[in-house]
Amino acid sequence: MAVMAEPTQTSDKRIRLPAEAGIAFVLLVVLISGALASPNFFTMSNILILLLNGAVIGFLCLGQSFVLFTGGIDLSCGSIVAMTCVLAAVLIQTVGLPWPLACIIVLGIGALAGALNGFIIDRTGVPPFIVTFAMMGVAASIPQIITGAESIRVLQLGYRMIGQSRILGIPFPVIALAIATAVAALFLRRTITGTHIFAVGGNADAARLAGVNISRITVLVYAISGFCGACGGLIYGSRLMTGYPTAGRGDELFFSIAGAVVGGVSLFGGIGSIYGAMIGATLIATISNLMNVLNVNAYWQPLVIGVIILVGVTFDTMRSSRRLSLPWKKLLKRKVSTGS
Amino acid sequence: MTLDGVYRASRITKSFAGVGVLHGVDFTVRPGTIHGLFGHNGAGKSTLLKILAGAQPQDDGTLSIDGRAISLASPRDALEQGIACVYQELRLISNLTVAENLFLGRELRKGGLKDGNGMTAYTQSLLDAYGLRTAASARVGTLSHPEKQMVEVIANLDRKARFLFLDEPTTALDGGQAASLLAAIRRIALERQIGVVLVSHKLDEVLGVCDEATVLSGGRVILHVEREKLNKEMIVDAIVGDAHHAGPARVSGAAAGGDTFLEVRGLTGARLSGVTLAARAGEVLGVYGLVGSGRTRFLRSVFGTEPVTGGEILIDGKRYEPRSAKDALAAGIALLTEERKRDGFIPLMSACENVVLSTLRRYRAMGLIDHAAAGRSARHTLARIGTRGRLDAPIKSLSGGNQQKVLFGRIIEQDARLILLDEPTKGVDIGAKQDIYEIIRLLADEGRCVVVVSSEEEELLEVADRITVFHHGRCEYAPVPVSDVTLAALRQAAWATSA
Numbered sequence: 003m004a005v006m007a008e009p010t011q012t013s014d015k016r017i018r019l020p021a022e023a024g025i026a027f028v029l030l031v032v033l034i035s036g037a038l039a040s041p042n043f044f045t046m047s048n049i050l051i052l053l054l055n056g057a058v059i060g061f062l063c064l065g066q067s068f069v070l071f072t073g074g075i076d077l078s079c080g081s082i083v084a085m086t087c088v089l090a091a092v093l094i095q096t097v098g099l100p101w102p103l104a105c106i107i108v109l110g111i112g113a114l115a116g117a118l119n120g121f122i123i124d125r126t127g128v129p130p131f132i133v134t135f136a137m138m139g140v141a142a143s144i145p146q147i148i149t150g151a152e153s154i155r156v157l158q159l160g161y162r163m164i165g166q167s168r169i170l171g172i173p174f175p176v177i178a179l180a181i182a183t184a185v186a187a188l189f190l191r192r193t194i195t196g197t198h199i200f201a202v203g204g205n206a207d208a209a210r211l212a213g214v215n216i217s218r219i220t221v222l223v224y225a226i227s228g229f230c231g232a233c234g235g236l237i238y239g240s241r242l243m244t245g246y247p248t249a250g251r252g253d254e255l256f257f258s259i260a261g262a263v264v265g266g267v268s269l270f271g272g273i274g275s276i277y278g279a280m281i282g283a284t285l286i287a288t289i290s291n292l293m294n295v296l297n298v299n300a301y302w303q304p305l306v307i308g309v310i311i312l313v314g315v316t317f318d319t320m321r322s323s324r325r326l327s328l329p330w331k332k333l334l335k336r337k338v339s340t341g342s
Numbered sequence: 343m344t345l346d347g348v349y350r351a352s353r354i355t356k357s358f359a360g361v362g363v364l365h366g367v368d369f370t371v372r373p374g375t376i377h378g379l380f381g382h383n384g385a386g387k388s389t390l391l392k393i394l395a396g397a398q399p400q401d402d403g404t405l406s407i408d409g410r411a412i413s414l415a416s417p418r419d420a421l422e423q424g425i426a427c428v429y430q431e432l433r434l435i436s437n438l439t440v441a442e443n444l445f446l447g448r449e450l451r452k453g454g455l456k457d458g459n460g461m462t463a464y465t466q467s468l469l470d471a472y473g474l475r476t477a478a479s480a481r482v483g484t485l486s487h488p489e490k491q492m493v494e495v496i497a498n499l500d501r502k503a504r505f506l507f508l509d510e511p512t513t514a515l516d517g518g519q520a521a522s523l524l525a526a527i528r529r530i531a532l533e534r535q536i537g538v539v540l541v542s543h544k545l546d547e548v549l550g551v552c553d554e555a556t557v558l559s560g561g562r563v564i565l566h567v568e569r570e571k572l573n574k575e576m577i578v579d580a581i582v583g584d585a586h587h588a589g590p591a592r593v594s595g596a597a598a599g600g601d602t603f604l605e606v607r608g609l610t611g612a613r614l615s616g617v618t619l620a621a622r623a624g625e626v627l628g629v630y631g632l633v634g635s636g637r638t639r640f641l642r643s644v645f646g647t648e649p650v651t652g653g654e655i656l657i658d659g660k661r662y663e664p665r666s667a668k669d670a671l672a673a674g675i676a677l678l679t680e681e682r683k684r685d686g687f688i689p690l691m692s693a694c695e696n697v698v699l700s701t702l703r704r705y706r707a708m709g710l711i712d713h714a715a716a717g718r719s720a721r722h723t724l725a726r727i728g729t730r731g732r733l734d735a736p737i738k739s740l741s742g743g744n745q746q747k748v749l750f751g752r753i754i755e756q757d758a759r760l761i762l763l764d765e766p767t768k769g770v771d772i773g774a775k776q777d778i779y780e781i782i783r784l785l786a787d788e789g790r791c792v793v794v795v796s797s798e799e800e801e802l803l804e805v806a807d808r809i810t811v812f813h814h815g816r817c818e819y820a821p822v823p824v825s826d827v828t829l830a831a832l833r834q835a836a837w838a839t840s841a
Binding site (some may be wrong): 211214 | 494667671685690702713
């Protein structure tokens with residue numbers, strides 16, 4: 003045909019920093035300043051504690067990211083931690099199931115609770131904020147009702163494996179989170195469903211007309227978030243060997259959203275990466291740990307994290323409205339234009 | 343100049359990006375009369391309306407009221423001069439009451455608080471005075487469409503509008519509603535000495551209430567008639583008239599007598615009241631019609647995203663009942679939507695990712711996507727149809743023409759047998775337009791069945807093998823080979839069939 007085929011420009015050899023570079027740099031700065039501020043901070047044992055304490059937030063942040071990629075939000079993940087933490091203890095201690103079976107059932111329950119969120123959102127069109135807000139209340143009260151707000155001790159010692167064992171010195175929850183992160187990143191990058199998740203967040207109407215099954219994607223991402231919540235619940239329960247009815251109902255939800263957002267996951271959907279979110283979660287865990295090491299009053303932590311969220315979201319909003327281009331991008335552009 | 347209270351526009355010119363849209367248009371609005379403004383798609387009606395209502399500045403020419411020159415920097419300016427425009431999309435806020443809407447931004451106060459009762463009482467007296475049976479305390483969302491339009495008209499008049507422009511006021515209304523709305527407007531115009539301008543495609547409905555009529559074509563006034571001289575044939579002739587000197591008709595390149603691939607019999611649905619047509623494999627069937635004639639709904643109905651209430655669709659001789667976009671794609675049907683930004687592409691994905699979005703499973707090995715292979719295939723397709731720009735950058739950074747080519751790339755990737763195109767060159771520059779026509783011809787030459795909906799006659803004459811016309815949700819005009827079609831015949835069919 004007469005339409006001219008132009009050679010595609012492959013000569014474009016601009017240096018492209020990954021989008022996560024900014025937040026990784028911030029994390030590095032925090033780590034260095036931590037090491038300078040306290041000799042107790044940058045030690046192997048403290049770093050491992052930091053990561054172990056961050057594992058629950060990491061899992062929640064992982065699940066939250068899936069939901070955020072589609073443009074939704076999951077407010078129920080912290081309550082699902084509480085619910086699954088107690089249900090695991092009930093199944094092991096009261097029902098008497100062997101702990102591995104109980105864990106599998108609990109993971110299923112977490113995924114199911116999330117799927118229910120997704121199902122209601124998809125079928126009724128009620129905004130995710132409202133549906134998961136309601137689920138937050140429901141999932142939070144179930145363990146309280148079951149136990150009468152008492153905690154349940156778990157006496158099957160095997161249950162300890164999840165939260166307290168180490169492989170080559172590294173706590174199992176950290177390893178599990180690393181594996182989950184790698185699987186999630188592969189899933190998002192290399193499967194059709196992964197691409198569809200970003201398509202739904204980018205433009206749901208266009209995605210539907212392109213043949214994407216939006217209902218399936220919606221149910222799936224909330225189910226993943228619920229599953230991750232259950233992972234958090236098991237880690238929590240196993241570390242304390244207790245079913246604790248208010249587990250995960252402190253700052254966990256807050257931190258999970260904060261981690262994803264400062265890691266570059268857009269609240270408007272369609273943008274971000276799992277690695278970014280995990281760096282963000284690590285940053286939150288690091289700041290929280292650093293404040294402990296420096297003996298800062300614990301009440302200050304949410305304040306600091308809150309400021310970080312505000313800055314992160316402001317940045318995200320300005321970036322998407324193009325009122326602000328990232329300073330290092332501008333610098334780079336200038337270099338390229340003077341270079342060529 | 344005389345002091346007759348007339349809103350006069352003289353020698354108005356306007357061009358966009360060097361393309362002339364209005365070439366010295368004169369227009370007058372007299373108090374107490376209704377002036378119909380007619381013309382074809384792209385004749386310049388909307389532009390003239392926007393200039394008169396202060397929504398756009400003119401390049402040249404003057405506006406004056408009562409002999410006094412005025413300049414309008416914004417619609418707000420215009421309103422201060424007593425000029426108001428009611429657009430197709432009403433600007434009422436549906437969760438507020440009629441009274442609250444009427445007073446929005448200038449609420450009455452009493453002792454520092456909102457005087458709700460005062461506003462409601464005043465609004466009710468106004469509604470009664472205009473003979474409306476609407477309650478001032480009713481929420482606007484609960485009103486019918488014509489009631490809302492009347493509320494907006496009254497709201498404008500209450501802000502001392504002396505000149506009122508109505509853009510397609512009867513589009514969303516059935517015959518009876520349209521007649522009573524127009525009667526009410528006529529009465530108000532007479533009683534209050536308001537100058538009204540009606541812009542409409544529906545000559546049959548509107549002409550009866552007009553005192554004078556102006557027909558625009560190609561940005562010029564080609565007919566202006568008053569009172570007793572008004573008649574429909576004359577106006578249709580004027581709208582159609584300039585098309586007689588169109589270039590020679592193209593001879594279709596498609597082999598005549600190909601097999602019928604898509605057959606639609608008596609299809610009905612929301613705003614579709616009986617569509618019957620057939621398209622052959624290897625041909626481009628052009629679908630012409632005015633905005634609102636049901637063309638887009640027809641395409642979406644065939645694609646399965648708009649509910650069908652009756653009639654049947656046969657594809658390749660087999661009965662086909664579309665349910666969702668996913669089904670349609672599986673059945674080998676592709677749709678290019680009119681608003682690519684709204685429901686065409688995923689803005690933050692790259693051109694290549696957008697191309698392979700519907701066909702990812704082809705590049706899957708053991709459950710994982712081979713991005714390298716998908717990218718190669720997308721690049722190959724895009725290169726073949728001459729897409730320029732950075733293909734690995736987000737698609738929103740490409741020009742309109744290249745974005746459209748990317749969406750064509752997706753259709754080619756899908757290897758669809760039936761291709762539905764809705765305004766395929768909307769918002770595309772002239773060079774890319776020609777490329778897109780070639781792509782469409784190529785798709786048909788490969789034996790696919792292509793249905794093109796367009797508001798541009800020239801486009802259909804350029805690209806279609808046969809052409810059919812939609813009118814008020816119906817399609818009864820048997821497809822005619824493009825060699826036998828003229829611009830005039832198309833317009834005649836779109837404007838004048840049935841009453």
